[in-house]
Amino acid sequence: MLNKSIMDGDNPDLTEERMKGAFDTDKMAAVIYGSEKFAIRRREITESISRIPQLADSKPFSFMTREEKISESCRKLSVLSEHWNQLIDTNNEEEALHLYREVLGLEGHAFSLHETMFIPSLVAQANDEQQEKWLGRAKRREIIGCYAQTEMGHGTNLRALETTATYYPSTQEFILHTPTETALKWWPGALGKSSNYAVVVADLVIRDTHYGAHPFMVQLRDEKTHNPLPGITVGDIGPKMAFNGADNGFLGFNQYKLPRDHMLMRHSRVEENGTYTKPPHAKIGYSSMVKVRSRMAMDQGLFMVSALVIAVRYSAVRRQGFLDDKSREVKVLDYQTQQHRLFPSIARAYAFIFCGFETIQLYDQLLIDVKNGDTSGMSDLHALTSGLKSVVTHQTGEGIEQARMACGGHGYSMASYISEIYGVAIGGCTYEGENMVMLLQLARYLVKSVELVKTGKSKELGPMMNYLAEPDTQIDLTSGPEAYVKVFQHAARRQVWKATDKFHQLMESGQSRDIAWNNSAVELTRASRLHTRLYIMETFIRRVSSISDVSIKKVLIDLVNVHVNYEVLDIGTYALEHVSSTQLDSIRSQLYSSLDTLRPNAVSLIDSFQISDMQLRSVLGRRDGHVYTNLFEWAKASPLNQTHVLPSVNQYLKPMMDKAKL
Ligand SMILES: CCCCCCCCCC/C=C\CCCCCCCC(=O)SCCNC(=O)CCNC(=O)[C@H](O)C(C)(C)COP(=O)(O)OP(=O)(O)OC[C@H]1O[C@@H](n2cnc3c(N)ncnc32)[C@H](O)[C@@H]1OP(=O)(O)O
Numbered sequence: 001m002l003n004k005s006i007m008d009g010d011n012p013d014l015t016e017e018r019m020k021g022a023f024d025t026d027k028m029a030a031v032i033y034g035s036e037k038f039a040i041r042r043r044e045i046t047e048s049i050s051r052i053p054q055l056a057d058s059k060p061f062s063f064m065t066r067e068e069k070i071s072e073s074c075r076k077l078s079v080l081s082e083h084w085n086q087l088i089d090t091n092n093e094e095e096a097l098h099l100y101r102e103v104l105g106l107e108g109h110a111f112s113l114h115e116t117m118f119i120p121s122l123v124a125q126a127n128d129e130q131q132e133k134w135l136g137r138a139k140r141r142e143i144i145g146c147y148a149q150t151e152m153g154h155g156t157n158l159r160a161l162e163t164t165a166t167y168y169p170s171t172q173e174f175i176l177h178t179p180t181e182t183a184l185k186w187w188p189g190a191l192g193k194s195s196n197y198a199v200v201v202a203d204l205v206i207r208d209t210h211y212g213a214h215p216f217m218v219q220l221r222d223e224k225t226h227n228p229l230p231g232i233t234v235g236d237i238g239p240k241m242a243f244n245g246a247d248n249g250f251l252g253f254n255q256y257k258l259p260r261d262h263m264l265m266r267h268s269r270v271e272e273n274g275t276y277t278k279p280p281h282a283k284i285g286y287s288s289m290v291k292v293r294s295r296m297a298m299d300q301g302l303f304m305v306s307a308l309v310i311a312v313r314y315s316a317v318r319r320q321g322f323l324d325d326k327s328r329e330v331k332v333l334d335y336q337t338q339q340h341r342l343f344p345s346i347a348r349a350y351a352f353i354f355c356g357f358e359t360i361q362l363y364d365q366l367l368i369d370v371k372n373g374d375t376s377g378m379s380d381l382h383a384l385t386s387g388l389k390s391v392v393t394h395q396t397g398e399g400i401e402q403a404r405m406a407c408g409g410h411g412y413s414m415a416s417y418i419s420e421i422y423g424v425a426i427g428g429c430t431y432e433g434e435n436m437v438m439l440l441q442l443a444r445y446l447v448k449s450v451e452l453v454k455t456g457k458s459k460e461l462g463p464m465m466n467y468l469a470e471p472d473t474q475i476d477l478t479s480g481p482e483a484y485v486k487v488f489q490h491a492a493r494r495q496v497w498k499a500t501d502k503f504h505q506l507m508e509s510g511q512s513r514d515i516a517w518n519n520s521a522v523e524l525t526r527a528s529r530l531h532t533r534l535y536i537m538e539t540f541i542r543r544v545s546s547i548s549d550v551s552i553k554k555v556l557i558d559l560v561n562v563h564v565n566y567e568v569l570d571i572g573t574y575a576l577e578h579v580s581s582t583q584l585d586s587i588r589s590q591l592y593s594s595l596d597t598l599r600p601n602a603v604s605l606i607d608s609f610q611i612s613d614m615q616l617r618s619v620l621g622r623r624d625g626h627v628y629t630n631l632f633e634w635a636k637a638s639p640l641n642q643t644h645v646l647p648s649v650n651q652y653l654k655p656m657m658d659k660a661k662l
């Protein structure tokens with residue numbers, strides 16, 4: 001069986017699609033998840049979870065209140081704590097993340113930031129002694145931690161953080177203090193009610209000198225009673241657009257004392273007498289953010305996939321209207337518009353995940369290099385991940401919204417669960433650095449690269465930047481996907497140079513550097529987007545070229561064809577400098593034919609992600625495809641339907657109608 005999702009009793013329309021798939025979905029899963037070993041482990045973990053009934057949702061998530069969601073996830077975490085070692089290799093981050101996604105879903109929980117930022121901060125920022133003291137406890141989950149950096153008045157501009165950590169040599173203590181309301185930490189996930197520890201980022205002050213943002217390990221709550229410690233004000237910031245299973249919180253300090261060895265001292269130090277040693281790289285304290293950004297292509301790719309699993313499966317069972325055969329309505333997946341809505345996003349999701357694997361590995365390597373004293377790779381990875389997180393989160397939001405609309409009215413129902421996926425995913429446009437700001441971080445690097453070329457130092461260009469020094473050449477669009485890479489290189493190069501020139505000209509005309517930068521900013525962000533999309537395309541093509549299995553490679557080449565045609569058309573206004581409008585017409589025709597080629601494999605391509613029904617939490621997207629029965633059952637379970645007459649009817653509507661009758 002090529003598509004391993006085929007099961008007796010499934011909707012025959014989906015079974016028909018699965019029979020059409022031309023490749024083995026287990027083999028594709030091995031490509032998606034980086035190895036056959038991990039793809040198998042994922043399935044084993046999912047299978048083991050299904051044998052523990054207490055890990056199942058006690059009722060549909062969409063019918064739960066916020067308090068119920070938080071309580072439900074804590075209940076499951078306590079069940080999980082009995083099974084960690086039997087379910088996963090606890091040293092394997094990817095296995096742990098899969099387990100979390102399966103059991104707890106995406107709405108957040110008490111450990112959301114513990115694994116994501118608290119432990120990574122200790123790993124990257126704490127010295128050996130400090131790791132000895134805290135890392136084991138954190139990994140064993142004796143304590144729960146979060147990452148408290150953003151303040152009510154400042155998130156982006158870390159240099160303006162107001163929380164102070166003032167060192168007093170006389171007592172060998174820091175005093176943490178929140179001087180104003182705007183200095184309250186605001187937003188940290190799992191801070192409000194769950195965490196008893198936090199890595200707090202505060203402005204280090206020694207003898208009136210401000211050394212800027214530094215990380216501190218801070219106990220927030222009593223380990224026995226869980227009550228906030230004296231000097232600490234902490235709570236939940238209230239409901240959000242989505243991600244409401246998490247208690248994002250606020251935190252204030254009133255002259256809170258902290259022993260000297262609670263500043264995380266792997267890279268910078270404060271001696272007993274107050275002597276400060278600066279880190280080997282000024283931004284080394286930002287590493288936890290780079291860690292999460294380096295994961296975001298993968299995580300956002302998976303968010304988009306979840307929405308696409310729902311939309312593609314639904315589109316294969318939803319019949320509406322007619323094509324040639326007037327005796328039976330067609331599957332909406334047969335409409336070209338539906339394919340155009342969904343297939344380019346499938347291609348992007350694959351591309352994002354392949355990029356994600358690269359950036360996760362780059363971060364892991366950087367961590368090793370930095371430990372060995374080599375910080376030279378930090379700028380490259382910062383620039384790459386800044387651009388990637390921005391482009392990927394934006395395009396994921398677009399893709400999920402298209403998936404919702406592709407499900408018609410049912411997409412708007414919480415039964416589809418797409419609105420929750422959307423709400424959580426687009427949080428990524430904001431967290432870990434607001435997208436525009438991060439595009440501008442990449443732009444700094446691009447401008448510097450152009451300056452290197454201009455001054456004859458092209459040899460010093462960082463990875464991925466050589467194309468900026470190359471001359472424009474004639475493009476032969478019949479020469480395969482590489483020709484499309486050339487189109488992107490031309491467009492990105494032109495935009496990067498154009499934005500840099502504008503910036504330079506404004507400075508030459510007398511504007512200060514900051515004002516000239518601001519007046520070039522829209523052009524600069526455009527340059528960053530094009531550069532990043534070029535990287536995504538190149539990575540996608542490179543990964544697919546490296547595959548040896550013939551049937552897998554064939555369908556992924558079809559997907560690459562959808563991608564390159566769609567992407568070049570999408571940047572049509574930039575590409576027009578290098579590609580004629582006649583050539584664009586021919587790319588359009590190729591896109592339509594590539595959608596058609598991909599059509600028989602659409603369901604198998606999304607089944608290959610092997611996202612379980614439990615993880616998906618969508619009534620509309622279930623593997624069995626019995627959409628209408630499942631939808632009706634779900635609606636009947638609505639709390640509103642547990643009684644025929646609601647109290648509000650008796651209390652308000654009925655008296656009102658009765659009065660009107662008099
Ligand atoms: C277990 C693993 C992870 C699992 C993840 C699973 C996820 C599953 C999905 C779950 C779903 C939801 C989970 C939700 C999780 C939410 C987590 C969210 C947490 C947060 O948001 S934490 C707070 C994040 N905050 C930010 O990102 C703030 C953004 N601001 C900044 O980063 C900085 O202020 C700045 C914009 C970079 C500017 O900094 P600064 O003013 O100091 O610097 P300059 O602009 O002047 O630049 C100077 C110079 O420094 C270079 N540089 C800046 N940063 C870096 C860096 N990090 N590394 C290297 N170099 C850097 C910059 O390029 C300049 O260089 P130049 O002078 O141009 O050479």
Ligand SMILES: Cc1cc2nc3c(=O)[nH]c(=O)nc-3n(C[C@H](O)[C@H](O)[C@H](O)COP(=O)(O)OP(=O)(O)OC[C@H]3O[C@@H](n4cnc5c(N)ncnc54)[C@H](O)[C@@H]3O)c2cc1C
Pocket residue numbers: 113147148149150153154155156157186187188189243248427430431432433434435436437440
């Ligand atoms: C779901 C979620 C989870 C979060 N979790 C955490 C967490 O665990 N820990 C934590 O510490 N924080 C967390 N945050 C906070 C998050 O990191 C910040 O909200 C984020 O960094 C953006 O900063 P800001 O809110 O200050 O936005 P602002 O910087 O105020 O952005 C507002 C607008 O100003 C623009 N802008 C700002 N500066 C510039 C500039 N220099 N140039 C051009 N435009 C600019 C932005 O582009 C944006 O359009 C979380 C946020 C969310 C939404």
